[in-house]
Amino acid sequence: MTNQNVVVSDGKSGINMAITAAAVSGSSLFTTAAQKPPAVPGTSYITISKKKLLQNLDINAAAAACGGGGARINAWVDSMRASSPTHMKSPPPLSGDHQTSWTMQHPSALDMFEQITNASKGKQIVMFLDYDGTLSPIVDDPDRAFMSESMRATVRKLARYFPTAIVSGRCRDKVYSFVRLAELYYAGSHGMDIKGPSKGSIHKKGAEAVLFQPASEYIPMIDEVYKALLEVTKATPGAKVENNKFCLSVHFRCVDEKKWIELAKQVGSVMEGYPDLRLTQGRKVLEIRPTIKWDKGKALEFLLESLGYANCADVFPVYIGDDRTDEDAFKVLRERGQGFGILVSKTPKETNASYSLQEPTEVMAFLRRLVDWKKSALRNQFRMRRRLEEINMFLPN
Numbered sequence: 592m593t594n595q596n597v598v599v600s601d602g603k604s605g606i607n608m609a610i611t612a613a614a615v616s617g618s619s620l621f622t623t624a625a626q627k628p629p630a631v632p633g634t635s636y637i638t639i640s641k642k643k644l645l646q647n648l649d650i651n652a653a654a655a656a657c658g659g660g661g662a663r664i665n666a667w668v669d670s671m672r673a674s675s676p677t678h679m680k681s682p683p684p685l686s687g688d689h690q691t692s693w694t695m696q697h698p699s700a701l702d703m704f705e706q707i708t709n710a711s712k713g714k715q716i717v718m719f720l721d722y723d724g725t726l727s728p729i730v731d732d733p734d735r736a737f738m739s740e741s742m743r744a745t746v747r748k749l750a751r752y753f754p755t756a757i758v759s760g761r762c763r764d765k766v767y768s769f770v771r772l773a774e775l776y777y778a779g780s781h782g783m784d785i786k787g788p789s790k791g792s793i794h795k796k797g798a799e800a801v802l803f804q805p806a807s808e809y810i811p812m813i814d815e816v817y818k819a820l821l822e823v824t825k826a827t828p829g830a831k832v833e834n835n836k837f838c839l840s841v842h843f844r845c846v847d848e849k850k851w852i853e854l855a856k857q858v859g860s861v862m863e864g865y866p867d868l869r870l871t872q873g874r875k876v877l878e879i880r881p882t883i884k885w886d887k888g889k890a891l892e893f894l895l896e897s898l899g900y901a902n903c904a905d906v907f908p909v910y911i912g913d914d915r916t917d918e919d920a921f922k923v924l925r926e927r928g929q930g931f932g933i934l935v936s937k938t939p940k941e942t943n944a945s946y947s948l949q950e951p952t953e954v955m956a957f958l959r960r961l962v963d964w965k966k967s968a969l970r971n972q973f974r975m976r977r978r979l980e981e982i983n984m985f986l987p988n
């Protein structure tokens with residue numbers, strides 16, 4: 592087996608795998624030095640011990656050495672379990688201190704609304720929104736992950752005031768069929784399929800309609816693996832394979848949890864023949880995509896560049912997402928030192944996001960406040976301009 596098949600999202604496989612394994616063992620409340628968020632005065636940060644990190648690196652090495660065997664399959668499933676909704680309803684018991692520490696490190700974006708908008712003053716806010724679990728609730732049937740009319744109306748208003756992109760692991764056409772707003776940017780297949788608004792956007796800074804597909808050469812391979820996965824997973828009731836054009840999702844949402852290992856083994860058996868593909872876990876889903884270094888973080892950077900904000904100091908990107916794959920985008924924002932990531936989660940999770948929101952209803956409340964704040968700011972600007980014009984009229988020449 593090659594490292595591409597290990598449960599990681601990028602080339603820094605050792606560290607990320609260590610994080611996965613530790614999360615499985617119930618201590619998901621840690622960070623590593625490399626990912627440590629900025630210090631908040633008066634709070635302590637939980638760090639993983641060196642001994643534990645080395646222990647987890649051993650697990651990684653063992654999983655890699657066994658060539659795709661049981662350890663690797665178990666790690667996939669355990670990691671998926673740790674981030675799946677049913678488990679988040681009954682998370683492992685946490686001490687009050689841990690919960691408080693996490694909340695202090697990742698406070699509610701609603702509670703911190705004024706601080707966020709103050710930090711954005713004089714800058715152009717650009718909004719990036721994940722779809723599943725962020726704009727729509729996670730439901731058993733992925734084909735029925737509809738967003739509410741009120742959420743759609745909110746996102747429509749949002750796009751009037753800020754450039755807005757939907758960034759999803761889903762096929763772009765699929766996510767568009769759920770959102771149905773032509774004025775947005777869409778980055779489907781984890782950012783491997785990007786398109787600009789099909790309806791005139793007022794936010795373009797000289798950019799043409801974007802269309803970027805860095806993994807198009809993989810389409811035949813993805814089709815082939817899709818067919819193979821459909822065949823092998825037939826035996827597992829409830830298993831659903833989704834073809835996202837540039838990547839694939841194997842949904843575990845409707846599969847009896849006792850059958851998860853069996854289904855993961857079926858996926859693993861197909862993956863063994865494709866070293867150019869890699870596998871990541873999400874909430875009740877295993878995702879397969881090309882090994883190319885392209886993810887939601889790269890998509891965010893590409894879209895900022897397309898909008899004309901490549902090297903601008905006056906841009907303020909806000910990315911809201913709930914899944915492990917969104918961490919790539921949170922990390923980009925942290926590294927750029929621009930804007931913020933907001934994690935949608937009811938429970939503490941290791942994350943590069945700065946703030947948190949608990950569920951899609953809170954996301955909607957946050958987006959509405961953002962729209963109201965911008966409207967009011969524009970109204971004040973308009974009044975101020977009128978006042979100045981009136982004063983100028985009465986001033987002697």
Ligand SMILES: [Mg+2]
Binds near residue numbers: 723724725912913914
């Ligand atoms: Mg999501």
